[in-house]
Amino acid sequence: MPRPEQLLHTRVWRGGTDGQFQSYDVPRQESQTVLDVVTWIQRRVDPSLAYRFACRVGMCGSCAMTVNGLPRWTCRTHVARVAPDDRLEIAPLANLPIVRDLVVDMREFFDKWREAKGQFVPTATRHDPIARVCPDSPARRAADAAIQCIGCAVCYASCDVVAWNPKYLGPAALNRAWTLVRDERDGERRQRLSAVVGDAGCHACHTHTLCTERCPMHLSPTTSIAGLKRAAAIAALRGEL
Amino acid sequence: MIRTDWRNRGHSAYWAFLIHRISGLLLAFFLPLHFLALGQALSGESALDAFLAWTERPLLKLSEIVLVFLLAAHLTGGLRLLSIEFVGWHRESQKALLAVAGGVAAFCALLYALNLA
Numbered sequence: 001m002p003r004p005e006q007l008l009h010t011r012v013w014r015g016g017t018d019g020q021f022q023s024y025d026v027p028r029q030e031s032q033t034v035l036d037v038v039t040w041i042q043r044r045v046d047p048s049l050a051y052r053f054a055c056r057v058g059m060c061g062s063c064a065m066t067v068n069g070l071p072r073w074t075c076r077t078h079v080a081r082v083a084p085d086d087r088l089e090i091a092p093l094a095n096l097p098i099v100r101d102l103v104v105d106m107r108e109f110f111d112k113w114r115e116a117k118g119q120f121v122p123t124a125t126r127h128d129p130i131a132r133v134c135p136d137s138p139a140r141r142a143a144d145a146a147i148q149c150i151g152c153a154v155c156y157a158s159c160d161v162v163a164w165n166p167k168y169l170g171p172a173a174l175n176r177a178w179t180l181v182r183d184e185r186d187g188e189r190r191q192r193l194s195a196v197v198g199d200a201g202c203h204a205c206h207t208h209t210l211c212t213e214r215c216p217m218h219l220s221p222t223t224s225i226a227g228l229k230r231a232a233a234i235a236a237l238r239g240e241l
Numbered sequence: 242m243i244r245t246d247w248r249n250r251g252h253s254a255y256w257a258f259l260i261h262r263i264s265g266l267l268l269a270f271f272l273p274l275h276f277l278a279l280g281q282a283l284s285g286e287s288a289l290d291a292f293l294a295w296t297e298r299p300l301l302k303l304s305e306i307v308l309v310f311l312l313a314a315h316l317t318g319g320l321r322l323l324s325i326e327f328v329g330w331h332r333e334s335q336k337a338l339l340a341v342a343g344g345v346a347a348f349c350a351l352l353y354a355l356n357l358a
């Protein structure tokens with residue numbers, strides 16, 4: 001339990017790419033999240049502080065920031081866990097253009113989902129009977145293990161390959177592509193595989209596993225990307241790619 | 242845009258990547274030198290012998306051991322990558338795989354060192 005007079009020494013990024021950290025002392029509270037800290041500053045000290053959030057319960061994926069150097073969802077990140085010495089450094093996500101303060105431009109992140117053919121392409125129409133998919137089949141299990149992505153870009157911001165190769169589709173888009181490659185109802189498996197192979201796709205991944213370490217939903221984009229590499233190799237051997 | 246923070250990187254798989262990349266680069270530098278050295282034989286026995294005598298220095302012996310380690314690490318690291326590509330990546334077994342790769346590499350270097358002694 002924090003003492004009532006206890007203060008959190010917080011440094012918050014202000015401005016654009018050429019901005020800097022500004023210090024705020026924020027009263028420590030029980031069960032305080034990093035998002036609570038940012039909100040306190042915005043409500044009590046400086047209403048011009050820009051940041052993003054919506055659901056506050058870990059569902060919408062809009063509140064991710066860099067907290068003491070690591071990308072995290074801030075609404076579910078307790079101060080007690082990440083700032084044992086009462087020091088917090090809050091910055092916008094890495095690898096994405098900064099709009100202002102803690103807000104980044106997510107456009108390229110989501111554009112890459114489209115480039116990775118992240119849209120389901122049905123093979124049946126609404127007049128056909130509902131597809132029966134066995135939930136225990138290996139393909140469905142592989143897809144299910146990767147499906148709960150909230151689009152927070154924490155993985156994208158943790159991946160060095162994204163920084164080295166701006167064209168790299170990144171862990172989230174590839175993870176999405178993998179869920180569709182393993183979806184037996186999908187009609188564009190081959191086109192999707194050709195969209196995700198090569199230097200900007202799954203073969204650029206160096207298996208640093210930082211995405212998997214950081215994903216707040218405990219997904220493993222690394223496993224999905226390895227799956228794509230395998231599927232691509234098999235398709236190439238069969239002459240399908 | 243800010244870059245990923247150094248605090249984000251402290252992870253064993255990241256170290257595996259670094260060792261693989263660095264060993265690869267060093268080996269790429271070393272191989273031409275290696276062939277150059279062997280090529281000394283073409284200019285006569287004495288040239289090669291002079292060179293071989295030079296390599297008897299302790300510092301060079303030590304760097305040979307490091308080289309063997311890097312070679313072995315590059316090999317085991319490559320096998321690990323192949324296993325990821327064709328068998329898959331599983332969170333549970335990763336630390337063990339990395340430990341085996343590092344261990345085998347260290348074992349090779351040690352074996353070589355003992356052979357020298």
Ligand code: SF4
Pocket residue numbers: 158159160161162170171204205206207208209210211212221222225
């Ligand atoms: S495993 Fe691949 S996608 Fe994930 S952080 Fe590493 S390089 Fe990036």
Ligand code: SF4
Pocket residue numbers: 148149150151152153154155156171172175214215216217218219221
């Ligand atoms: S894979 Fe995880 S870290 Fe990446 S966007 Fe989805 S939920 Fe966020």
Ligand code: FES
Pocket residue numbers: 053054055056057058059060061062063064073074075076
């Ligand atoms: S505010 Fe929705 S995930 Fe954090």
